[in-house]
Structure formats: C-alpha cells, structure tokens
Amino acid sequence: MWKMIVRRFLIIIPQMFLLTIIVFGMSYIMPGDALTGLIDPTIRPEEIERLRELMGLNRPFWVRYWDWFTSMLQGDFGNSFHHARPVTHIIGDRLPNTIRLSLVATVFTYMIAVPLGMLAGRFRETIIDKTIIAYTFFAMAMPTIIFALINLFVFGFTLNWFPIVGSVDPRIDPGTAAYWLSRLRHLILPALTGALLSTIFIINVLRSQIIDNENSDFVTTARAKGVPRRVIYNRHIFRNAALPVYAGIGFAIVGLLGGSIFIEQVFGFPGMGQLFVSSITRRDFTVVNALIMFYGTATMVGTMLSDIFITIADPRIRIQ
Amino acid sequence: MSDVLLEVRDLRTSFRIQGEYHAAVDGVSLDVYKNEVFALVGESGCGKSAMALSITKLHNLNYTRMEGSVFFGGKDLLALNENQINKVRGRHIGMIFQDPLSALNPLMRIGAQIEEALFYHTDLDAVGRKARAIELLEGVGMVNPALTYRQLPHQLSGGMRQRAMIAIALSCKPDLVIADEPTTALDVTIQAQILDLLRDLQKETQASVILITHDLGVVAEMADRVAVMYAGQIVELATVDELFKNPQHPYTRSLLASIPNVNEEHNRLHVIQGIVPPLQRMPRTGCRFSHRTPWVPDNIHEEEPIYHEITPGHYVLCTCYKEFTFDGEDAS
Amino acid sequence: METANKSHSPMRILWREICSDKLALFSLFFFITVVTIVFIWAGLLDPRAVLRQDLRNTNIAPNSEFWLGTDHAGRNVFNLLIVGARNSFIIAFTLAIASSLIGITVGLIAGFYAGTVDNIIMRIIDFLTMIPGLMLILTLIVILPDSVFNFGLILTILGWLGMARTIRMITLQQGAMDYVKASKTLGTRNPVIIVREVVPNILSFMVVNLTLAIAGTMGVETGLTFLGFGLPPDMPSLGTLIATAASPLNMQLRPWLWLPAALFVLVMMLCINYVGQALNRAADARRRRV
Numbered sequence: 049m050w051k052m053i054v055r056r057f058l059i060i061i062p063q064m065f066l067l068t069i070i071v072f073g074m075s076y077i078m079p080g081d082a083l084t085g086l087i088d089p090t091i092r093p094e095e096i097e098r099l100r101e102l103m104g105l106n107r108p109f110w111v112r113y114w115d116w117f118t119s120m121l122q123g124d125f126g127n128s129f130h131h132a133r134p135v136t137h138i139i140g141d142r143l144p145n146t147i148r149l150s151l152v153a154t155v156f157t158y159m160i161a162v163p164l165g166m167l168a169g170r171f172r173e174t175i176i177d178k179t180i181i182a183y184t185f186f187a188m189a190m191p192t193i194i195f196a197l198i199n200l201f202v203f204g205f206t207l208n209w210f211p212i213v214g215s216v217d218p219r220i221d222p223g224t225a226a227y228w229l230s231r232l233r234h235l236i237l238p239a240l241t242g243a244l245l246s247t248i249f250i251i252n253v254l255r256s257q258i259i260d261n262e263n264s265d266f267v268t269t270a271r272a273k274g275v276p277r278r279v280i281y282n283r284h285i286f287r288n289a290a291l292p293v294y295a296g297i298g299f300a301i302v303g304l305l306g307g308s309i310f311i312e313q314v315f316g317f318p319g320m321g322q323l324f325v326s327s328i329t330r331r332d333f334t335v336v337n338a339l340i341m342f343y344g345t346a347t348m349v350g351t352m353l354s355d356i357f358i359t360i361a362d363p364r365i366r367i368q
Numbered sequence: 369m370s371d372v373l374l375e376v377r378d379l380r381t382s383f384r385i386q387g388e389y390h391a392a393v394d395g396v397s398l399d400v401y402k403n404e405v406f407a408l409v410g411e412s413g414c415g416k417s418a419m420a421l422s423i424t425k426l427h428n429l430n431y432t433r434m435e436g437s438v439f440f441g442g443k444d445l446l447a448l449n450e451n452q453i454n455k456v457r458g459r460h461i462g463m464i465f466q467d468p469l470s471a472l473n474p475l476m477r478i479g480a481q482i483e484e485a486l487f488y489h490t491d492l493d494a495v496g497r498k499a500r501a502i503e504l505l506e507g508v509g510m511v512n513p514a515l516t517y518r519q520l521p522h523q524l525s526g527g528m529r530q531r532a533m534i535a536i537a538l539s540c541k542p543d544l545v546i547a548d549e550p551t552t553a554l555d556v557t558i559q560a561q562i563l564d565l566l567r568d569l570q571k572e573t574q575a576s577v578i579l580i581t582h583d584l585g586v587v588a589e590m591a592d593r594v595a596v597m598y599a600g601q602i603v604e605l606a607t608v609d610e611l612f613k614n615p616q617h618p619y620t621r622s623l624l625a626s627i628p629n630v631n632e633e634h635n636r637l638h639v640i641q642g643i644v645p646p647l648q649r650m651p652r653t654g655c656r657f658s659h660r661t662p663w664v665p666d667n668i669h670e671e672e673p674i675y676h677e678i679t680p681g682h683y684v685l686c687t688c689y690k691e692f693t694f695d696g697e698d699a700s
Numbered sequence: 701m702e703t704a705n706k707s708h709s710p711m712r713i714l715w716r717e718i719c720s721d722k723l724a725l726f727s728l729f730f731f732i733t734v735v736t737i738v739f740i741w742a743g744l745l746d747p748r749a750v751l752r753q754d755l756r757n758t759n760i761a762p763n764s765e766f767w768l769g770t771d772h773a774g775r776n777v778f779n780l781l782i783v784g785a786r787n788s789f790i791i792a793f794t795l796a797i798a799s800s801l802i803g804i805t806v807g808l809i810a811g812f813y814a815g816t817v818d819n820i821i822m823r824i825i826d827f828l829t830m831i832p833g834l835m836l837i838l839t840l841i842v843i844l845p846d847s848v849f850n851f852g853l854i855l856t857i858l859g860w861l862g863m864a865r866t867i868r869m870i871t872l873q874q875g876a877m878d879y880v881k882a883s884k885t886l887g888t889r890n891p892v893i894i895v896r897e898v899v900p901n902i903l904s905f906m907v908v909n910l911t912l913a914i915a916g917t918m919g920v921e922t923g924l925t926f927l928g929f930g931l932p933p934d935m936p937s938l939g940t941l942i943a944t945a946a947s948p949l950n951m952q953l954r955p956w957l958w959l960p961a962a963l964f965v966l967v968m969m970l971c972i973n974y975v976g977q978a979l980n981r982a983a984d985a986r987r988r989r990v
Contacts, residue, residue, distance in 0.1 A: 063827055067830075067831060070831065074839060074840075074843070077843060185974070185977065186970070189915065189966075189969045189970045189972075189974070190966065191918075191919035191922055191923060191965060191966075191969060192919075192923065193919075193922055193923045193926050193942070194922070194942070194962045194965055194966050197942065197945050197951070197958070197962055200951065201945075201951055201955065201959070205948075205952045212948065262428075263428070264470065265465055265467060265470040265471040266470065266471055266472055266473040266474070268426055268465070268471070269463070269472065269473070269481075269533075269536070270473065270484070271426055271457065272424060272457055272458060272461075272462070272463035273457065273458035273484055273485040273488070273536065274454040274455065274456070274457035274458035274459055274485065274488050275458075275485075275488060276450075276451070276454060276488075277450065283476075283484075284473055284476075287475055288473070288474065288475055291475075309834060309835075309927070310926075310927075313926070313927060313946075314946075324835060324838070325838075325927055328838050328839060328842050329928060331842065336835075339835065340831075340832055340836065340839065343832035344830065344831050344832055347830050347832060348830050351830060362475075363474070363475055363520050363522075364474055364522045
C-alpha cells in the first residue's frame, strides 16, 4: 500500500511543475508588472529602466521563474496591487470562511446522498427509486447559478428564513455563542445549495453498486447461511457498495471549492471564490495567480487524496 | 439408504427474460436419501445450478418463479416465508459455491463469515463461536486455523478459500450440503484435495451431499447415485455403478462417449433453454435431446416422453434410448 | 455488407428509443418548437429598437403592454428575453459544435491509435482537467481583448475534454472489434477506417454528447455573464438578464427582470438533458448488445 501511495504522490510533482509554468506564463502575458502601480507620469523613462533592472525584471525568463518559484515555496506570493498587502494575508482572511463552507457543504452532501443512494438501490424500480432518480436528473440539469439565485430569492428574500448576504451578522460581538450561531445560519443556505447539486455522483455510484452487489455471489452465500435480509443489506451490501464513495470524498471537497465561485458570488459570501472574482475584476493579478495556484494545488492534492482514500478503504489493497 | 431426506416434486424454476418466464428447471422430481452423495450432472446451462439455488429458495424472486415443492424435514421449503426458510438455510442445509473468491465477502474476515452462520443458528456466545470457528477451520485442513480466522479472503489461495467455504457450509452441522461445482474454479491438483476433504467430511458427519458437476470423473469418484440433467429435465437417474456400466439415454451416452476421446458430434453440443415444457407425469411435447441427434429418425422418440424404469431404480426419459446409435455407427 | 448496414442503423435506433419514451419525445419537440419560435420572433424584432432606452418607462412591472415589464433603461424585457435567448442559443450551438469537433478528433486519434499516442494525449487531458478551468477561463477573458470571438475561443479550448474522454473510450472498444481488425488486415489506411468504419458506429455517442455539450455551454455562458465576464453589454443574452439579479434590489423587488430568463434556461436545460439521457440509454444499450 505504501508503495502505491508514494507512487501516487510522485505523479503530483510533474503536474505541479506544469501548473507553475502555466501560471507564470500567464503572468507574463498579463498587462503590467510589479512596477505598474508605482509609475506616475513624472518619472523619466531612464528611471523606470533603472528600477526594472534593480527589481530583476530584465533578467531571463528562467531566472525570474526560479525566483518566483522559490519565493512562493517560502510562502511569498507578492503584494496585492489593490489591497497593498501581502497576498498570503488576504487569502488567509478568506480561507477560513471557504473551508467552513466547504466542510458544511460536504457534510450535507454525504448526509443527503448516502441515504438516498442506499434507498434507491435497495428499493430499485419502486416509487422511492424513481423519485430519487428524478431528483438526480434535476440536479444534473440545474445550472448552479440558477439554483443559487432561486434559492436565495425564495428562502432568503421571500420567506426570510435565511440571511441574504455575508458570512456573519456584523452587529454581533465575535466570540459569543450568538456569533457562531449567526455564522452557521449564514452557511446553511449556500452549503445546502452546493450540496443538493453535488450529490448526483454519490447517489448514482451507490445505487448501481448496491444493485451490482445484490446479485453478487457473496450475497448468495450470506443468504444461504440464513442471514436476514436487513442484515445482508447493512453488513454485506452497503459496506461493499460504499467503497467507491470514499474515493469521492477528495473530489467532493475540491468540487465544492471550485463550485463555490458561483455560490459565494450569489450569496455574497466572503470566501475565496468571491475574492477571485473581485480580484480579477480589479485586475489584481498577483492575487489571481496565487488563487489559481491554490486551486490547482487543491485539485491535485484532492485527486491524490481520493486515490489514497480508496486504497486505504479497500482491505484487498490495504492488506497484502 | 432408505430414509428419504429431501423430496423434490415437480420443481419448476423459471427466469424472467424480457417480460416472459422461461423454465430453467422444468418439472424435476427426485429423492435424496440420508447419508448419500447424490450427483447432478450435465452441461453448463442445463439447469443444475438453478436447481441448487431453488432448493433453499435462493433465487431473486424479482425475476424468478419457483413452482412445485421441496419437502425437507416434513415441510415444503418453497411454501415457507423468508423468516421460516432462514431457519433452514445454513442450519439444516449448507451451500458450497463454485468460485470461492466471489462467494466470500471480500471485506469480511474468514472468522466473521463463519461466525455469522453460528450467530443465527446456535446458542453459542462470542467466545464459543470463535472456538467453534477455529475448530471448523482446523477440521477443513487449515494449517494455521487461528491465523486464517483473522485473514481476509484475498489473502488465501483458491484451495484455502474453498476450504473456508466448506467450513461455513458445515458450521451448523447441516443434514444436507449442496455443493455447486465445488472444484470447477480450482487447479487440478487442488481439486483432488478438495474432493478428498468433501468425502472425508461426508463420512464423518453423515450428512447427505448434492454434488452438482459437469465432470463425470468427479461423479464416478464421489457419488452414490446420479441424475443426468438436460434442458431442465432429468433424463436418466441411476446408481453410479449402473449408470457407468449401462448408460441408456442418448444424452448420457454422448456425455460418457465424450470423456476419453473427443468425438466430433459432441463438440456441437449446445443447450436449449427457455421452452415452456411439460412436467413429469403430465403432457409433453417430445424428446428434448432429439434435435441434437438429427440423424436418428423421429419415430423412435415418444411424442410425450415418460420415465421408463429399466432396472429397479434406473429411470430413463423417452423411448429413444432403445434404438439410439451415434452418427455413423452401425444400428446393430 | 454488415458494416454498411450498421452505418445508418445507430441513428435509427436512437430515434426509435426517443419515440418509445413519451417524455423524451415531448422534450425534443418542445425544445425544437421553442428554438424555432425564438429565432423567428427575434428575426422580426428590430435589434436597435430592442436595445433603445426609454427613460419614461423604466422598471415597470409586467402588464398587458410589457408582458415581462421593463428594465432600468426602459427596455422591454420580453423582447430582450427573445433576442437574448436567440443569442444564447447561437453561442451554445456554435461553441458546443466547435469544442465537440476538437474533442471528437482528439478522442478518435487517441482511441484508434491507442498505445503511446493515447498515453500522451490522456496525460495532457488529465492535466487539463486538474487545472482550475473556470478561473483560467476568467483570467484569459480578462487578459485577452474583449470580443465575442475570444470569448468563444477560450470556452472552446477548455470545453472539449469531456467529449474527448468519452469518444476515446468508445473508440478504444471499437478498435478491438472484429470489423476494424478486418479492415486493418485488408490493408485499408487508418484515416479511411476511422472515417468510414469507426465514425458511423460511434455516431450515436457523438449525438448524445453534443446534446449534453449544448446544455453545458448554455450553463457556462449564463454563469460567466452573471459574474460579469460574458458577452459585451450590447449583445443581450439570457446571462445578461439573469445577471441583473446580482443587485439585491432587482432580486427582491423586480423578479420579472431575471426570473423569466432563469426559468427559461432551466426549462431548456431540463429538456436537453432529458433528451440527452434518453439517447444515452439507447446508445449504451446498443453498445452492450453489440
């Protein structure tokens, strides 16, 4: 198993390398450089040239790449033009919000998808199954943005069940129980919106896995032993059917990070997705680059985690 | 060899294929006596595995229909509901399947899979179940039963897995063991070991065994009586000695003829399924093996074949056995 | 003869499958009808008149004159919806076809030649799937000059991955099939085999994926325009109407601005996806039977 994990880990290295090349390459074609914000019409061209030389902007591509790369490894992503603060600080402000949102959404996803997938598989071809399939069809066809808008309109504006913007009520003192309750209330609608749409994969996999496993030989063996049907489902079928679902955990987290651009934007939730949209609108490219690096890395690590999860979950691979 | 243990009467098992039911087991009646090895032999697809699963109603009822009756211990198993039959499954009738790798739950330790049967059918507590499981593993010839107890199926070799499967089947000291092609998925050398083990355990436990196989060699070695199945019907039934010495039905003779030297006719053998056919002692529509022997004239078959008792206990279906010859063979 | 027979039967099977599913047939006809009506109606409207501002009639709620009310510039929302829907359809169709063509070509090449070629292509696709596509699209849209063409180009470049994967998988299976082997033995040149033998046999999958790609592109266009990175303002689309909901005032008090467009997209998405799934089942069943 360790060999497999190490091998999987090694794949990530060339991927990360390519990603850094792409991000750095993009920063090359982006208008402006670190000086753009400082230039004012009174500075003479020679002065600009001197500054450029001083800042190393005239050095060859690979030298600058190496500089950028090593400083990034040390956690230095440069300064934001707009905020005039280190990019890492700006991301640090937003990251907890997004992580909270993703976590709650992932929990919702599994809370909804696992029982539904099991019900659909267990009671296949019945009205229960057909209802669940109809739901997955809607969830698949539904664009995130429209679902988010309709939810906000119905549950936020019209019914007033949930707050319509932000991550916490600013009038409440931080640290109190009411403060955290308010945070939770702000999370529920965006998280539920994301979760309801990202359940499809798990439901489908679980359902088809249960149907496959139902007809498997080991289920016949269990029945031949006189094990009651309910126990066969709980102990034999569900456990085997759940294996591929573990693989989805990594993807689910990444998917929610990526999908959160739309959701954060609609719900005015101050997370990473919203930061990206506002940064790109302001042409704040250092932040944009850092965020692309962040998401790219998150996706790669998430995919790797998924592969590793399934390795650990399956005893056939784990114990050899 | 006189007490009847299992009485199958007019068993018909039909599978739903595209909305219609087609009989895979078609009017089978047979008795299995106490303490005997009863072999059910035939090509793949002749209905013998469907038969095995029918006895304890293991088919998926969503697309399988079972008719007739299976009397066991004074009850008709097919008439029992799920809870009632669960008290028979595993407790009185144990099952061994063809491929032990897929028949064992890949995520459950061997010990737990044996104990599961003990949990439902015995009063043993956890300690007692573990002791019994290890004892069983030892009984089926595991070198290190305590280790195997903790292992997962994929950690065992094919032969070891089948031994574990046998341990599960025998865990509650059943009266009847149904072994469905127990050696087909194994290496030849392992096959002999497993057969030896089965025979020893049968002698030891005095349980009856229904041995389902396509391998006449296995039959000759293991069985007391044999039923030959073709297209869902039993075409010939006799003791093992009688059947090998004096085979009658064209199908039995074809099977036997195909053992030592491969005869071209038998390469063309195919199995006909899905005809809605008659039951024993009921109207029939001809001999089912007839169109695999097109060279014999139609008039030697009975229009509605019935069983003919040639010698006591030796039954043959249809009259065609009297005049059947192999293609090209002289009628004399 | 066998292959000649097969070459047009897949489409017929798809059609039969659609017909057997009443809801899918209805969805298909409904979709076609809506598209036709939108195109004809939009053609009858004067594009400049639709965009002309009328400051006497701003933000009027729906009434008998303005069926869906007017926006902040006094434009008739219903007319905007019709023209916007047409623009969105054109964009969705064009982009879906363009990215599908790339995907089909790459998928065919990877699947047919298999081996090293396939390996390299798949590594590239794997990598492209891993990079944050949406962010890259947004960044490129901002960096490159603002134009409908660039917008389309960017979406196309990153939109072919799924199609390539599917087509590759099916082509790989076809490559192992006897009829392709037979052609190869007869000495037919590979490109000829691909075009004459493989393509007709996987046509049904292409149709299915194209259908789903149209739905996907409509969703992406809506989303990007909502974020403010879509089509230029002088080109109304369903996305521009939906984007008005970004203002809480519009969202709460003037739902006629965005809700009809949102529901329109939703209904269209449901239709296309339903047809696509019905086709998918048919194509899948056929593959299993083969």
